Amino acid sequence: MKINKLIIFALFVLLFSLFSLSISQSNDVTTDSEEFINYDGGSEAPEDKIPPPTTTTTDNDKIPSTPTPKKPNNWILESCFILIIIGYIANYFIGSKANRELIQLWGAKLQPVFMSNFSKTGNRGDFTILKVNPSSYSFIATGRNNCFGLQASLDLKKRHDLFSILLDFIGYGNPDRMTLEIAMNKENMDPLVFALVKTKSLKKFKSDNSDVDLFCSKYTGSSINTLSNSFGVLCDTDILPSLLLKQQEIQVINQNENLIELFHFTDHSLINPKYPKALKFVFKIPKASEMDKLVLLTRVALHYIDVVANLELPKNYKAKADKLRDKAKENIEKQAQLERQEEIQKKKFEKKLKEKEAIGKLTPEQQRKKDEKEYQKQLKKRTSGGKTKVILG
Amino acid sequence: MSDPRKESLIVERFEMRASTEPKEGELELYSLFSIIFGFLGIMLKYKICLWVSAVCCVAYLSNLKSKDSSVRTILSPVSLSLMGLVMAYFGPNSNLFV
Numbered sequence: 001m002k003i004n005k006l007i008i009f010a011l012f013v014l015l016f017s018l019f020s021l022s023i024s025q026s027n028d029v030t031t032d033s034e035e036f037i038n039y040d041g042g043s044e045a046p047e048d049k050i051p052p053p054t055t056t057t058t059d060n061d062k063i064p065s066t067p068t069p070k071k072p073n074n075w076i077l078e079s080c081f082i083l084i085i086i087g088y089i090a091n092y093f094i095g096s097k098a099n100r101e102l103i104q105l106w107g108a109k110l111q112p113v114f115m116s117n118f119s120k121t122g123n124r125g126d127f128t129i130l131k132v133n134p135s136s137y138s139f140i141a142t143g144r145n146n147c148f149g150l151q152a153s154l155d156l157k158k159r160h161d162l163f164s165i166l167l168d169f170i171g172y173g174n175p176d177r178m179t180l181e182i183a184m185n186k187e188n189m190d191p192l193v194f195a196l197v198k199t200k201s202l203k204k205f206k207s208d209n210s211d212v213d214l215f216c217s218k219y220t221g222s223s224i225n226t227l228s229n230s231f232g233v234l235c236d237t238d239i240l241p242s243l244l245l246k247q248q249e250i251q252v253i254n255q256n257e258n259l260i261e262l263f264h265f266t267d268h269s270l271i272n273p274k275y276p277k278a279l280k281f282v283f284k285i286p287k288a289s290e291m292d293k294l295v296l297l298t299r300v301a302l303h304y305i306d307v308v309a310n311l312e313l314p315k316n317y318k319a320k321a322d323k324l325r326d327k328a329k330e331n332i333e334k335q336a337q338l339e340r341q342e343e344i345q346k347k348k349f350e351k352k353l354k355e356k357e358a359i360g361k362l363t364p365e366q367q368r369k370k371d372e373k374e375y376q377k378q379l380k381k382r383t384s385g386g387k388t389k390v391i392l393g
Numbered sequence: 394m395s396d397p398r399k400e401s402l403i404v405e406r407f408e409m410r411a412s413t414e415p416k417e418g419e420l421e422l423y424s425l426f427s428i429i430f431g432f433l434g435i436m437l438k439y440k441i442c443l444w445v446s447a448v449c450c451v452a453y454l455s456n457l458k459s460k461d462s463s464v465r466t467i468l469s470p471v472s473l474s475l476m477g478l479v480m481a482y483f484g485p486n487s488n489l490f491v
Binding site for chain 1: 397398399400402403404407408409410440441444445447448451452455456457458
């Protein structure tokens, strides 16, 4: 596979150099032609190539109307770009095939795991993996205790895209990734927000996920002492790490440190509003020879469905979690009310402005009449009910 | 350990994500570049720009999702780059293209 990439890369470099060569050549030709625009020495050479002007023009119009001499076309530019396009198309088929083979391997390895956990795998129940585009695939499974279903999104390297391969060479490419998203049953989950993230991406993860930002803080307690330093733990109540990360799980996480990117358990998921209680796992897809590691991690992910569903927070921690959520809810309601008030005020202000504008458009006589009317209205108000105030000196 | 599977819990047409979203930035970039280079090529009469536009157009087509293939969005970069190339090689003013 690497050799294949190298060949494509070499081809691309060759094409690029040819392309730059052709540009420099075309530049040379253009400067030459410009030099001869005002040259009227009666030379014979250009006349051979220039087609005679079709219309008769005056002396003043002669210079602009003379057609530029046609350059000898050596087709380097065209052949370069056609080669690039052919290379791109060839790479599209090679890359798509490589991705398809990887997905087939993934399917073969993980089929027994999903089959033993879900009664319906794939859209029709026959373990079908949906192709979204040549580099992304999706898989759905449903019919399991404690959850509505699971969606696995496989985002592979864009092997079908020549430019993405080049980016990958430089080091800007994304690795092959598998994201498991599990929708939990509503009644089977205590309020909790827990995340295990790579320390490097902790800040970004916090800013991207409003639930983590609202409820969570970084955990630095003793129950995760054995966990690798490359991971950070975020949770809303301090008891969660000790309940969710037992020694066995920590061991698996440490062993597959380079493959795990994220664990995110939440009751405020934004993935789909229909399923607010969700678990999300992001793993890197390893090489074909190490695919068993991914099988183990998928088993861990499915094991967490039961762990989280059967998790019972101690009463004081549950009360704390509920309090946090009530507070957040109150804040959101307050903000919504403020926004509503602002909107009402804005509308009032706009209405007043419109009235003012309408008055400004009236003729002086209409304005006088309106003032009179208002004055009479005010008088009526004052004298309404026959009560008049008499002020004595 | 008991069997976790339960047929009664099957959700018909289960979908966690409304649509799987591979980053669309790149896809839009290809389309954008194709249109920009196509315009530049036609306006400034540069063949290089037109060819770059054609390459971007091929990249755009190869990265298309199978779901969102609305004709109008696909047609604009394709038609522009094709039109540019046809103008540059077969049009009446083809000799003006550098």
